[in-house]
Amino acid sequence: MGHHNPVRLTTVAVSTALLYLCTQWSGVSERARRWRIPEVYTWAGSTLVSLLAWYELKPIGVAIAWMLLGVVLFEIGLERKSTSLRLQAYIALTASFVRLFFANLGEGAPGQIAPSVYTTLPVAIALFYVYGRMKSRPEESVRVLKWRVRAADYYSFMGATAVAALMRAELPTGWVVAGWAGLLVLLLALAHVEKQAAFLVEALILGAAIAYRAALFNFYDRSYFARGLFDGWMLPVGVAIALLFLSLAFAFRLRSATPLKTGVESGRLRRIIAGIYRRPEQFFFFVPVALLTVLLKLEFGIGMASLVWGMEAVVLFLFALFVNERSYRLTGLALLLVCVGKIVTWDVWQLNGSNRYLTLIGVGIALVVVSTLYTRYKDALRRYL
Amino acid sequence: MKRWLALVLVVACGVAAVVVSEWRRVDARASPAALLRWLAGLQREATRLPASATRLSDADEVRMGNEMADRVAASFPAAAAGSTVEMYVQIVGARVAAHTRRKLTYKFHYLPEIGFIDAFALPGGHVFIGAGLISAMDSEDELAAVLGHEVEHIDHYHCAERVQVEARLQKIPLGGLVNLPIKLFQAGYSKDQELEADREGTRLAVSAGYSPVGALRMFQTFDRLFHEQIARDRAPQQELSRLALETLSGYFLSHPPPSERIAQISAMIAAEHWENLTHERDLQVASLFHRQPGFAVPSAKR
Numbered sequence: 059m060g061h062h063n064p065v066r067l068t069t070v071a072v073s074t075a076l077l078y079l080c081t082q083w084s085g086v087s088e089r090a091r092r093w094r095i096p097e098v099y100t101w102a103g104s105t106l107v108s109l110l111a112w113y114e115l116k117p118i119g120v121a122i123a124w125m126l127l128g129v130v131l132f133e134i135g136l137e138r139k140s141t142s143l144r145l146q147a148y149i150a151l152t153a154s155f156v157r158l159f160f161a162n163l164g165e166g167a168p169g170q171i172a173p174s175v176y177t178t179l180p181v182a183i184a185l186f187y188v189y190g191r192m193k194s195r196p197e198e199s200v201r202v203l204k205w206r207v208r209a210a211d212y213y214s215f216m217g218a219t220a221v222a223a224l225m226r227a228e229l230p231t232g233w234v235v236a237g238w239a240g241l242l243v244l245l246l247a248l249a250h251v252e253k254q255a256a257f258l259v260e261a262l263i264l265g266a267a268i269a270y271r272a273a274l275f276n277f278y279d280r281s282y283f284a285r286g287l288f289d290g291w292m293l294p295v296g297v298a299i300a301l302l303f304l305s306l307a308f309a310f311r312l313r314s315a316t317p318l319k320t321g322v323e324s325g326r327l328r329r330i331i332a333g334i335y336r337r338p339e340q341f342f343f344f345v346p347v348a349l350l351t352v353l354l355k356l357e358f359g360i361g362m363a364s365l366v367w368g369m370e371a372v373v374l375f376l377f378a379l380f381v382n383e384r385s386y387r388l389t390g391l392a393l394l395l396v397c398v399g400k401i402v403t404w405d406v407w408q409l410n411g412s413n414r415y416l417t418l419i420g421v422g423i424a425l426v427v428v429s430t431l432y433t434r435y436k437d438a439l440r441r442y443l
Numbered sequence: 444m445k446r447w448l449a450l451v452l453v454v455a456c457g458v459a460a461v462v463v464s465e466w467r468r469v470d471a472r473a474s475p476a477a478l479l480r481w482l483a484g485l486q487r488e489a490t491r492l493p494a495s496a497t498r499l500s501d502a503d504e505v506r507m508g509n510e511m512a513d514r515v516a517a518s519f520p521a522a523a524a525g526s527t528v529e530m531y532v533q534i535v536g537a538r539v540a541a542h543t544r545r546k547l548t549y550k551f552h553y554l555p556e557i558g559f560i561d562a563f564a565l566p567g568g569h570v571f572i573g574a575g576l577i578s579a580m581d582s583e584d585e586l587a588a589v590l591g592h593e594v595e596h597i598d599h600y601h602c603a604e605r606v607q608v609e610a611r612l613q614k615i616p617l618g619g620l621v622n623l624p625i626k627l628f629q630a631g632y633s634k635d636q637e638l639e640a641d642r643e644g645t646r647l648a649v650s651a652g653y654s655p656v657g658a659l660r661m662f663q664t665f666d667r668l669f670h671e672q673i674a675r676d677r678a679p680q681q682e683l684s685r686l687a688l689e690t691l692s693g694y695f696l697s698h699p700p701p702s703e704r705i706a707q708i709s710a711m712i713a714a715e716h717w718e719n720l721t722h723e724r725d726l727q728v729a730s731l732f733h734r735q736p737g738f739a740v741p742s743a744k745r
Contacts, residue, residue, distance in 0.1 A: 112679050117473050119464040126457045133450060157473070160686055164477030164700075173469045180456040187453045191446075227477060231635055274488040 062114060070110045077103035097142040104131065104146045108153075117161045118173050124154040125181045132188055148209070151188060154181055155216045163227040178224045185217035193254070211256040218245065218260045222267070235272045236294040238264055239301035246308035246342075258312055258338060261305070268298055269345045277356060295353055302346035309339040310381070343386060347374065351393070364397045364405050365417045368424035371397065375428055379435060394428060397421050473682055480634045480699075487633045490608050499566075499603050505547065507606065508567020510621040511628075512552070515571060518625075519554050528728050529553035532572060535583060536590045542650040543598045551590065553577075563629045564593040566602040578732040579664055582723040584648065584657025591644030591651075591658075599643065601636045602628060634699045641704050642711060654720045655712050659705060666701035 081096040081103075104127065111123035128150030135143030162177045192210035218241070225237035242264045249257035276295045313336070334341045354366040371393035378387035398421065405417050499507075529552065536551035543549070547568040559573025570593040572586075580586055596602055609615070609623055631637060645658040676682040712718060 109679065112682075115461065116464055116469055117682075118469045118471055119461045122457045122460045122464075126454060126461075129450070129453055129457070159478050160475055161471070161473040164471065164474060164480075173464055173467070173471070177460050177464055180453070180460045183456055184453050187449060190449075226481065271488070274492060275484075278488075278492045 067110070067114055070106055074103045074106045074110070077106065094142075097140075100140075100143060101146060104150065108150065118177055121154045121157040121162055122177055122180055124150045124157065125184045128154060129184050129188065132191070136191065147188075151185065151213070152216070155185065155220060158220060159223065163223055172228055174224060174227055178220055182217045182220040182224070185213045185220065189213040189217060189256075214254075214256045215260060218257075218264070222264065232276060233294040233297075235268050235276060236297040236301070238268050238271070239298035239305075242268065243301055243305045243308070246305050246312065246338075250308045250311050258335070262334060262338065262341060265302070265341060265345055268302070269349065272298060272349050273352065277352060292353060292357060295349060299346040299350050299353070302342055302349075305342050306339055306381075309342040312338050339383070340385060343383075344389070347389060361405070361408070361413050362417065364400050365420040367393055368397045368421040372424045372427050375431065379431065391428070394421075394424060397424070472676065473686060475686055476700075483633050484635070487608075487636075490611070491604070493611075497607065498600070499607065501545070501547065501567075504603050504606075505567035507621050508565045508569050508602075511565045511623070511625060512550070512569040514621075515554075515565070515569075515625055516552070519556065526553065526555065528555070528574070528577065528731060531728050532577075532586070532590070535586050536570060536594070538651040539587050539591045539644075539647050539653075540594050542647050543594060545598050547597065549594060549597070561629060562589050562593050563625075564596040564602055565625070565628055566597065566606055568597055570594060570597075574732070577726075577728065580661065580726055581729060582657055582660070583726050584653040584723040585661045586657075586726065587648040587651060587653040588645060588655075588658035588661050591647040592640045593644070594647060595640040595643040596632065596636070599636070599639060601632050601640065605632070637699055638704070638707055641707060645708055645711060649715075649717060649720065654723050655708060655715075655717045656721050657723055658708050659712070662701050662704045662708065666705060 077099045080099045107127055108124060111127070112120050115123055128147045130147075131143050131150060132147035134140070135145075135147055158178055158181060162174050164174070189210050192213065221241060222238060225241065226234050229237045242261050245257045245261040245264065248254065249261065272295045276292065350370060351367065354370060355363045358366050371390045373390075374393065375387060375390035378384075378390055401417060401421060405414060532553045533551045536549060540549040549568045549570065552569065552571045554571055554573045557574045557578065560575030560579065562570065562572040562576055564570050570590060572589065572593075576589065577586065580589075605627060606620055606623065609627060610620055615623075632640070641658070641662075645655050648657065649655055676685060
């Protein structure tokens with residue numbers, strides 16, 4: 059540890075301790091308090107600790123040291139009801155989060171647990187801890203309600219971003235979507251259990267990120283000469299799709315728990331965002347359905363797409379009956395119609411013998427199944443229309 | 444009680460992480476490389492779909508590449524055409540390129556600048572390698588790995604895509620693309636493209652009868668050179684200004700760290716059962732580099 063300097067460590071540590079101690083004595087006189095002298099001492103002490111960490115630790119450890127400083131200052135700030143100490147804590151925590159992207163998330167060491175994992179996770183945990191502490195102190199929130207609520211959510215966002223970025227850095231590139239989908243399910247579960255809207259918003263943003271990465275990276279950024287069915291790029295998308303469908307279990311419960319806020323509905327974009335926020339089960343259904351549809355086309359080719367889309371349409375239709383969701387059912391029907399249209403306009407003329415028969419038989423069976431279900435559940439379906 | 448337990452856990456995790464990072468002596472310095480790679484990846488993801496839909500024809504790519512190659516040759520005063528090293532590079536290159544997917548006419552060029560420790564590919568099939576890089580090798584298998592890597596940048600349309608992206612960003616018509624700066628092709632590609640070229644280039648070299656150990660040792664040399672460059676910043680403000688400068692200047696410098704490239708090739712050797720392919724051929728032009736006055740061959744040992 060060649061960067062250690064015992065003289066520097068000792069002198070700065072003693073000076074810092076004295077500065078913090080001085081806050082006790084300097085606040086005795088009324089004039090000193092009015093001029094905020096104790097706060098000046100704490101700011102000076104915190105700055106010295108931050109610099110000492112930079113000089114004494116390896117670059118990868120500095121973010122954690124700043125995080126520790128932030129957590130300690132935050133706790134003392136809450137205990138003593140000191141806005142100044144909490145402000146220092148927020149700055150230290152934010153600096154720690156930003157530094158992760160420059161000093162921690164790029165470092166990998168093959169064959170062992172990567173330093174980025176054991177240095178980023180503690181920071182993420184600390185950010186969630188601060189979020190939890192800020193949320194669990196309603197009296198703190200009441201005083202400056204709007205700012206406090208936003209600050210707490212801000213730390214929750216930073217925590218989730220740190221975990222998502224860690225996955226982006228450490229998982230094999232194709233598997234990032236699957237990792238993010240796992241995190242999304244966790245966030246939705248937290249949103250449901252904790253009744254915190256911040257987690258739902260994070261999950262929605264992550265859902266959009268999954269859609270972007272799966273569509274533009276896994277589907278179209280892979281090698282032009284990719285090998286075989288469900289190779290290293292497509293299997294992770296399959297896992298991500300399965301996890302997104304799993305997330306519907308929480309999304310349905312969040313539908314009623316997230317009332318629409320007034321004032322959000324002005325403007326088309328805001329109305330769309332508010333709609334997604336109010337009905338998250340729509341977003342978490344249509345994203346995996348769109349991904350699955352493209353995935354099936356890419357894996358089976360345009361020739362066999364009608365057959366597999368027909369099967370997908372039947373499954374979607376059955377799922378719609380199970381959850382009583384009109385938009386889902388219409389999606390299944392629309393997909394089936396696309397299959398019929400494609401058969402008439404393309405498959406009949408372009409496909410070779412066996413593929414043509416398979417497609418016609420497969421989509422024919424799908425149509426029979428759907429029409430049978432329609433006949434059987436006619437009354438129930440009429441109620442949802 | 445619960446709150447204190449959570450606080451103790453957070454602090455304990457943090458302290459443990461600091462202790463482990465100090466104990467393991469993780470010497471990575473702060474760098475915007477990871478962030479830049481992600482941004483470059485995002486840009487690439489957004490452009491790949493339209494690029495594959497509006498692909499340059501092979502004929503256009505070859506014509507453009509030929510004109511660019513002429514410009515490169517003109518910019519290097521010490522002519523190398525017909526030299527022993529160039530002929531040797533062409534023989535090894537032709538062997539490696541025999542198993543490419545795209546059947547282009549690959550041409551290999553030698554740039555006799557001892558300070559040029561690099562290799563790069565141009566669209567259409569031109570591969571250039573500098574004297575500085577060859578002098579850092581001590582086996583033909585290493586040369587095959589480097590040439591294979593560059594050939595795969597062409598084979599997998601990485602060069603062609605760069606042309607397309609630049610054409611769109613700079614709004615240049617097809618005819619004007621030959622004037623694109625050559626530095627664009629020397630700067631490296633996205634992390635995934637580089638790893639793909641490593642992987643497929645090694646596969647090409649092995650198909651041509653070379654040992655994958657050549658690729659492994661080449662990356663070990665890069666790793667050594669990479670770590671020699673790392674120096675700790677002396678003050679926070681120095682780190683801050685360096686980060687700002689690297690962030691602004693290093694957008695396209697997105698080669699993955701050598702440790703990651705070594706890990707990939709090691710995993711590939713195990714997966715493909717190439718463990719027995721350890722015999723390497725001598726670099727037949729090594730003696731030419733040893734005789735050059737004032738130049739010492741870097742100490743890359745087997």
